[in-house]
Amino acid sequence: MGRPERAGITLRSLAEQDFFPPSWEILLVGVKAQAVAEKFAELPIVALPLEKNELPPKTRLIGSDRAKAEWFIFVDDDMELAPDFFKRLHAIINTGADGGKVPDAIGAKLPGVKNNLSDRLTNLSNFWSQQGDRPGPRPWLYSAAIAIRAEAYNKVGGFNPHLPNGEDIDLTQKLVQANYHLHYEPTLIAYHNHGRTTPARMLAYFWKNGNTAIFFNQDSAATRCFSIKTVICHAWNDSRNNRRLNALQIPRFYRYLPFIFINYLIFQSSIEWHYQKYLWENSQFRNLPLPQPGDQRSFQAFVRFKKNHPIHGGLLYIWAMLEDFRHPARR
Numbered sequence: 001m002g003r004p005e006r007a008g009i010t011l012r013s014l015a016e017q018d019f020f021p022p023s024w025e026i027l028l029v030g031v032k033a034q035a036v037a038e039k040f041a042e043l044p045i046v047a048l049p050l051e052k053n054e055l056p057p058k059t060r061l062i063g064s065d066r067a068k069a070e071w072f073i074f075v076d077d078d079m080e081l082a083p084d085f086f087k088r089l090h091a092i093i094n095t096g097a098d099g100g101k102v103p104d105a106i107g108a109k110l111p112g113v114k115n116n117l118s119d120r121l122t123n124l125s126n127f128w129s130q131q132g133d134r135p136g137p138r139p140w141l142y143s144a145a146i147a148i149r150a151e152a153y154n155k156v157g158g159f160n161p162h163l164p165n166g167e168d169i170d171l172t173q174k175l176v177q178a179n180y181h182l183h184y185e186p187t188l189i190a191y192h193n194h195g196r197t198t199p200a201r202m203l204a205y206f207w208k209n210g211n212t213a214i215f216f217n218q219d220s221a222a223t224r225c226f227s228i229k230t231v232i233c234h235a236w237n238d239s240r241n242n243r244r245l246n247a248l249q250i251p252r253f254y255r256y257l258p259f260i261f262i263n264y265l266i267f268q269s270s271i272e273w274h275y276q277k278y279l280w281e282n283s284q285f286r287n288l289p290l291p292q293p294g295d296q297r298s299f300q301a302f303v304r305f306k307k308n309h310p311i312h313g314g315l316l317y318i319w320a321m322l323e324d325f326r327h328p329a330r331r
Protein backbone atom coordinates (compact mmCIF):
# COMPACT_ATOMS: atom_id res chain seq x y z
CA MET A 1 0.00 0.00 0.00
CA GLY A 2 1.51 3.33 -1.05
CA ARG A 3 -0.49 5.79 1.09
CA PRO A 4 -1.07 4.15 4.51
CA GLU A 5 -2.86 7.25 5.82
CA ARG A 6 -5.65 6.49 3.32
CA ALA A 7 -5.69 2.74 3.92
CA GLY A 8 -8.09 2.52 6.88
CA ILE A 9 -10.92 0.93 4.87
CA THR A 10 -8.50 -1.50 3.24
CA LEU A 11 -6.99 -2.59 6.55
CA ARG A 12 -10.42 -2.98 8.15
CA SER A 13 -11.44 -5.23 5.28
CA LEU A 14 -8.35 -7.34 5.98
CA ALA A 15 -9.23 -7.56 9.66
CA GLU A 16 -12.77 -8.71 8.80
CA GLN A 17 -11.79 -11.61 6.56
CA ASP A 18 -13.57 -14.95 7.07
CA PHE A 19 -10.25 -16.77 6.73
CA PHE A 20 -6.69 -15.75 7.47
CA PRO A 21 -3.79 -17.32 5.56
CA PRO A 22 -1.28 -19.21 7.72
CA SER A 23 1.83 -17.20 8.62
CA TRP A 24 0.67 -14.18 6.66
CA GLU A 25 2.28 -10.77 6.92
CA ILE A 26 1.12 -7.32 5.84
CA LEU A 27 3.85 -5.01 4.58
CA LEU A 28 2.63 -1.43 4.87
CA VAL A 29 4.78 0.98 2.87
CA GLY A 30 4.45 4.75 3.08
CA VAL A 31 5.17 7.97 4.92
CA LYS A 32 2.88 7.31 7.90
CA ALA A 33 3.15 3.54 7.90
CA GLN A 34 4.18 3.18 11.54
CA ALA A 35 1.39 5.38 12.93
CA VAL A 36 -1.25 3.56 10.86
CA ALA A 37 0.09 0.14 11.84
CA GLU A 38 -0.32 1.01 15.51
CA LYS A 39 -4.05 1.60 14.95
CA PHE A 40 -4.44 -1.95 13.66
CA ALA A 41 -2.43 -3.85 16.25
CA GLU A 42 -4.58 -6.96 15.71
CA LEU A 43 -3.12 -7.37 12.21
CA PRO A 44 0.37 -8.78 11.49
CA ILE A 45 1.60 -5.50 10.02
CA VAL A 46 5.24 -4.75 9.32
CA ALA A 47 5.56 -1.00 8.81
CA LEU A 48 8.07 0.22 6.21
CA PRO A 49 8.07 4.02 6.65
CA LEU A 50 9.22 6.33 3.87
CA GLU A 51 10.51 9.90 4.11
CA LYS A 52 8.36 11.00 1.15
CA ASN A 53 5.62 9.62 -1.07
CA GLU A 54 6.88 7.55 -3.98
CA LEU A 55 5.36 6.25 -7.21
CA PRO A 56 3.17 3.15 -6.62
CA PRO A 57 5.53 0.71 -8.38
CA LYS A 58 8.43 1.86 -6.23
CA THR A 59 6.50 1.33 -2.98
CA ARG A 60 5.49 -2.14 -4.19
CA LEU A 61 9.12 -2.94 -4.95
CA ILE A 62 10.13 -1.85 -1.45
CA GLY A 63 7.54 -4.22 -0.02
CA SER A 64 8.33 -7.16 -2.31
CA ASP A 65 12.06 -6.84 -1.62
CA ARG A 66 11.26 -7.34 2.08
CA ALA A 67 8.66 -10.09 1.59
CA LYS A 68 9.44 -13.76 2.26
CA ALA A 69 6.65 -15.93 0.90
CA GLU A 70 5.61 -18.15 -1.99
CA TRP A 71 2.88 -15.68 -2.99
CA PHE A 72 2.76 -11.89 -3.00
CA ILE A 73 -0.62 -10.14 -2.73
CA PHE A 74 -0.60 -6.48 -3.76
CA VAL A 75 -3.52 -4.37 -2.52
CA ASP A 76 -3.82 -0.63 -3.20
CA ASP A 77 -4.80 1.78 -0.45
CA ASP A 78 -8.17 2.51 -2.08
CA MET A 79 -9.39 -1.10 -2.10
CA GLU A 80 -11.91 -2.89 0.12
CA LEU A 81 -11.67 -6.68 -0.06
CA ALA A 82 -14.84 -8.75 0.26
CA PRO A 83 -14.95 -10.80 3.52
CA ASP A 84 -14.42 -14.09 1.66
CA PHE A 85 -11.51 -12.80 -0.45
CA PHE A 86 -8.71 -14.75 1.26
CA LYS A 87 -10.81 -17.89 1.62
CA ARG A 88 -11.53 -17.97 -2.11
CA LEU A 89 -7.96 -17.04 -3.04
CA HIS A 90 -6.59 -19.77 -0.76
CA ALA A 91 -8.82 -22.32 -2.50
CA ILE A 92 -7.61 -21.28 -5.97
CA ILE A 93 -3.96 -21.43 -4.92
CA ASN A 94 -4.46 -24.92 -3.49
CA THR A 95 -6.90 -26.47 -5.97
CA GLY A 96 -6.26 -24.47 -9.14
CA ALA A 97 -8.41 -22.82 -11.80
CA ASP A 98 -8.91 -23.24 -15.54
CA GLY A 99 -9.18 -27.00 -15.37
CA GLY A 100 -7.16 -27.52 -12.20
CA LYS A 101 -4.01 -25.58 -13.13
CA VAL A 102 -2.78 -23.17 -10.47
CA PRO A 103 -2.22 -19.77 -12.13
CA ASP A 104 0.93 -17.73 -11.62
CA ALA A 105 -1.04 -14.50 -11.16
CA ILE A 106 -4.66 -14.07 -10.10
CA GLY A 107 -6.70 -10.90 -10.60
CA ALA A 108 -9.91 -9.99 -8.79
CA LYS A 109 -13.13 -8.44 -10.03
CA LEU A 110 -12.90 -4.68 -9.47
CA PRO A 111 -16.33 -3.06 -9.07
CA GLY A 112 -16.54 0.53 -7.89
CA VAL A 113 -17.73 1.49 -4.44
CA LYS A 114 -20.14 4.25 -5.51
CA ASN A 115 -21.43 2.46 -8.62
CA ASN A 116 -22.82 5.65 -10.16
CA LEU A 117 -22.46 6.39 -13.88
CA SER A 118 -18.99 7.99 -13.74
CA ASP A 119 -17.77 5.22 -11.43
CA ARG A 120 -19.01 2.51 -13.80
CA LEU A 121 -17.63 4.26 -16.87
CA THR A 122 -14.21 4.60 -15.23
CA ASN A 123 -14.21 0.90 -14.37
CA LEU A 124 -15.44 -0.20 -17.79
CA SER A 125 -12.96 2.05 -19.58
CA ASN A 126 -9.81 1.64 -17.50
CA PHE A 127 -10.26 -1.66 -15.62
CA TRP A 128 -12.39 -3.27 -18.30
CA SER A 129 -10.79 -6.72 -18.44
CA GLN A 130 -11.76 -7.37 -14.81
CA GLN A 131 -15.42 -6.36 -14.76
CA GLY A 132 -17.34 -9.32 -16.19
CA ASP A 133 -18.54 -12.56 -14.60
CA ARG A 134 -16.62 -14.96 -16.86
CA PRO A 135 -13.37 -16.33 -15.38
CA GLY A 136 -10.41 -17.25 -17.50
CA PRO A 137 -7.01 -16.20 -18.84
CA ARG A 138 -6.21 -12.55 -19.48
CA PRO A 139 -3.45 -10.83 -21.47
CA TRP A 140 -2.86 -8.56 -18.44
CA LEU A 141 -4.12 -7.95 -14.91
CA TYR A 142 -4.41 -4.85 -12.74
CA SER A 143 -2.46 -4.52 -9.52
CA ALA A 144 -5.25 -2.85 -7.51
CA ALA A 145 -5.75 -6.31 -5.98
CA ILE A 146 -3.61 -9.08 -7.39
CA ALA A 147 -1.88 -12.26 -6.19
CA ILE A 148 1.39 -13.24 -7.91
CA ARG A 149 3.57 -16.27 -7.36
CA ALA A 150 6.82 -14.94 -5.89
CA GLU A 151 9.00 -17.07 -8.18
CA ALA A 152 7.31 -15.65 -11.28
CA TYR A 153 7.37 -12.07 -9.96
CA ASN A 154 11.08 -12.22 -9.19
CA LYS A 155 11.89 -13.97 -12.46
CA VAL A 156 10.62 -11.04 -14.55
CA GLY A 157 12.13 -8.39 -12.26
CA GLY A 158 8.99 -7.08 -10.56
CA PHE A 159 7.44 -3.67 -11.18
CA ASN A 160 9.17 -0.97 -13.19
CA PRO A 161 9.76 1.73 -10.54
CA HIS A 162 9.94 4.53 -13.12
CA LEU A 163 6.43 4.22 -14.55
CA PRO A 164 3.90 6.74 -13.20
CA ASN A 165 1.01 4.59 -14.51
CA GLY A 166 0.60 1.29 -16.32
CA GLU A 167 3.18 -0.52 -14.22
CA ASP A 168 0.74 -3.40 -13.65
CA ILE A 169 0.13 -3.85 -17.40
CA ASP A 170 3.89 -3.78 -17.94
CA LEU A 171 4.53 -6.40 -15.23
CA THR A 172 1.78 -8.83 -16.16
CA GLN A 173 2.61 -8.65 -19.86
CA LYS A 174 6.20 -9.52 -18.95
CA LEU A 175 4.79 -12.53 -17.09
CA VAL A 176 2.88 -13.58 -20.22
CA GLN A 177 5.99 -13.18 -22.37
CA ALA A 178 7.83 -15.45 -19.90
CA ASN A 179 5.07 -18.10 -20.37
CA TYR A 180 3.46 -17.59 -16.97
CA HIS A 181 -0.30 -18.03 -16.67
CA LEU A 182 -2.61 -15.13 -15.73
CA HIS A 183 -6.13 -15.85 -14.47
CA TYR A 184 -9.08 -13.54 -13.84
CA GLU A 185 -11.37 -14.78 -11.07
CA PRO A 186 -14.66 -12.85 -10.74
CA THR A 187 -15.62 -14.59 -7.46
CA LEU A 188 -12.73 -12.67 -5.88
CA ILE A 189 -14.23 -9.24 -5.20
CA ALA A 190 -12.21 -6.12 -4.40
CA TYR A 191 -14.24 -2.90 -4.28
CA HIS A 192 -12.37 0.03 -5.83
CA ASN A 193 -12.74 3.42 -4.17
CA HIS A 194 -10.85 5.32 -6.88
CA GLY A 195 -12.89 8.52 -6.42
CA ARG A 196 -13.71 9.11 -10.12
CA THR A 197 -17.38 9.55 -9.32
CA THR A 198 -18.12 12.76 -11.25
CA PRO A 199 -17.68 13.47 -14.97
CA ALA A 200 -14.96 16.05 -14.26
CA ARG A 201 -12.94 13.67 -12.08
CA MET A 202 -13.36 10.86 -14.57
CA LEU A 203 -12.20 12.93 -17.54
CA ALA A 204 -9.29 14.38 -15.58
CA TYR A 205 -8.24 10.84 -14.66
CA PHE A 206 -8.03 9.70 -18.28
CA TRP A 207 -6.09 12.82 -19.23
CA LYS A 208 -3.66 12.27 -16.34
CA ASN A 209 -3.01 8.68 -17.42
CA GLY A 210 -1.45 10.01 -20.60
CA ASN A 211 1.70 10.67 -18.59
CA THR A 212 2.63 7.10 -19.55
CA ALA A 213 3.54 8.37 -23.03
CA ILE A 214 7.16 7.27 -22.77
CA PHE A 215 6.09 3.74 -21.83
CA PHE A 216 3.71 3.45 -24.77
CA ASN A 217 6.30 4.88 -27.18
CA GLN A 218 9.30 2.96 -25.88
CA ASP A 219 9.41 0.58 -28.85
CA SER A 220 8.75 3.21 -31.51
CA ALA A 221 10.46 6.35 -30.25
CA ALA A 222 10.92 8.97 -32.98
CA THR A 223 10.62 12.70 -33.50
CA ARG A 224 7.07 13.09 -34.71
CA CYS A 225 4.09 15.39 -34.49
CA PHE A 226 0.82 14.94 -32.63
CA SER A 227 -0.90 12.15 -34.58
CA ILE A 228 -4.68 12.52 -34.89
CA LYS A 229 -4.80 9.25 -36.81
CA THR A 230 -3.04 7.41 -33.98
CA VAL A 231 -5.51 8.81 -31.45
CA ILE A 232 -8.55 7.70 -33.44
CA CYS A 233 -7.18 4.29 -34.40
CA HIS A 234 -6.10 3.35 -30.88
CA ALA A 235 -9.33 4.62 -29.30
CA TRP A 236 -11.32 2.62 -31.86
CA ASN A 237 -9.27 -0.55 -31.35
CA ASP A 238 -9.46 -0.28 -27.54
CA SER A 239 -13.24 0.17 -27.73
CA ARG A 240 -13.57 -2.80 -30.07
CA ASN A 241 -11.51 -5.08 -27.81
CA ASN A 242 -13.52 -3.94 -24.81
CA ARG A 243 -16.76 -4.71 -26.64
CA ARG A 244 -15.58 -8.18 -27.65
CA LEU A 245 -14.92 -9.12 -24.05
CA ASN A 246 -17.75 -7.37 -22.22
CA ALA A 247 -20.73 -6.92 -24.55
CA LEU A 248 -22.26 -10.25 -23.50
CA GLN A 249 -21.23 -9.96 -19.85
CA ILE A 250 -22.11 -6.38 -18.85
CA PRO A 251 -25.82 -5.38 -18.82
CA ARG A 252 -26.60 -2.39 -21.08
CA PHE A 253 -22.99 -2.36 -22.30
CA TYR A 254 -23.83 -0.66 -25.61
CA ARG A 255 -25.27 2.30 -23.70
CA TYR A 256 -21.87 2.82 -22.12
CA LEU A 257 -19.79 2.23 -25.26
CA PRO A 258 -19.95 5.78 -26.73
CA PHE A 259 -18.74 7.23 -23.41
CA ILE A 260 -16.02 4.59 -23.18
CA PHE A 261 -14.86 5.67 -26.64
CA ILE A 262 -14.73 9.30 -25.48
CA ASN A 263 -12.61 8.29 -22.48
CA TYR A 264 -10.23 6.48 -24.81
CA LEU A 265 -10.02 9.51 -27.11
CA ILE A 266 -9.03 11.65 -24.13
CA PHE A 267 -6.47 9.11 -22.96
CA GLN A 268 -4.90 8.68 -26.40
CA SER A 269 -4.88 12.46 -26.97
CA SER A 270 -3.10 12.88 -23.67
CA ILE A 271 -0.48 10.30 -24.65
CA GLU A 272 0.22 12.22 -27.85
CA TRP A 273 0.34 15.55 -26.01
CA HIS A 274 2.66 14.24 -23.31
CA TYR A 275 4.94 12.75 -25.95
CA GLN A 276 5.17 16.14 -27.66
CA LYS A 277 6.04 17.63 -24.28
CA TYR A 278 8.78 15.00 -23.87
CA LEU A 279 10.19 15.83 -27.32
CA TRP A 280 10.26 19.54 -26.52
CA GLU A 281 11.82 19.35 -23.05
CA ASN A 282 15.63 19.37 -23.13
CA SER A 283 15.39 19.22 -26.95
CA GLN A 284 14.87 15.45 -26.94
CA PHE A 285 13.64 15.70 -30.54
CA ARG A 286 17.26 16.14 -31.64
CA ASN A 287 18.25 12.66 -30.36
CA LEU A 288 15.60 10.46 -32.03
CA PRO A 289 15.27 8.93 -35.52
CA LEU A 290 13.14 10.33 -38.35
CA PRO A 291 11.69 7.24 -40.07
CA GLN A 292 8.84 8.98 -41.94
CA PRO A 293 8.63 12.13 -44.09
CA GLY A 294 6.29 13.66 -41.53
CA ASP A 295 8.88 13.05 -38.82
CA GLN A 296 11.45 15.05 -40.78
CA ARG A 297 8.91 17.87 -41.05
CA SER A 298 8.25 17.61 -37.30
CA PHE A 299 11.97 17.96 -36.62
CA GLN A 300 12.13 21.06 -38.79
CA ALA A 301 9.13 22.50 -36.95
CA PHE A 302 10.70 21.94 -33.54
CA VAL A 303 13.93 23.59 -34.71
CA ARG A 304 12.01 26.65 -35.90
CA PHE A 305 10.10 26.83 -32.60
CA LYS A 306 13.37 26.68 -30.67
CA LYS A 307 14.69 29.58 -32.76
CA ASN A 308 11.58 31.64 -31.89
CA HIS A 309 9.98 31.44 -35.33
CA PRO A 310 6.45 30.38 -34.26
CA ILE A 311 4.69 31.09 -37.58
CA HIS A 312 7.18 29.16 -39.71
CA GLY A 313 7.31 26.40 -37.08
CA GLY A 314 3.51 26.24 -36.87
CA LEU A 315 3.12 25.89 -40.63
CA LEU A 316 5.72 23.11 -40.72
CA TYR A 317 4.01 21.37 -37.82
CA ILE A 318 0.60 21.48 -39.55
CA TRP A 319 2.25 20.11 -42.69
CA ALA A 320 3.72 17.27 -40.61
CA MET A 321 0.29 16.47 -39.13
CA LEU A 322 -1.24 16.31 -42.61
CA GLU A 323 1.57 14.04 -43.82
CA ASP A 324 1.03 11.80 -40.80
CA PHE A 325 -2.41 10.79 -42.09
CA ARG A 326 -0.75 8.91 -44.95
CA HIS A 327 1.15 6.59 -42.59
CA PRO A 328 -0.09 3.80 -40.29
CA ALA A 329 -0.92 4.55 -36.68
CA ARG A 330 2.18 4.73 -34.49
CA ARG A 331 2.97 2.97 -31.24
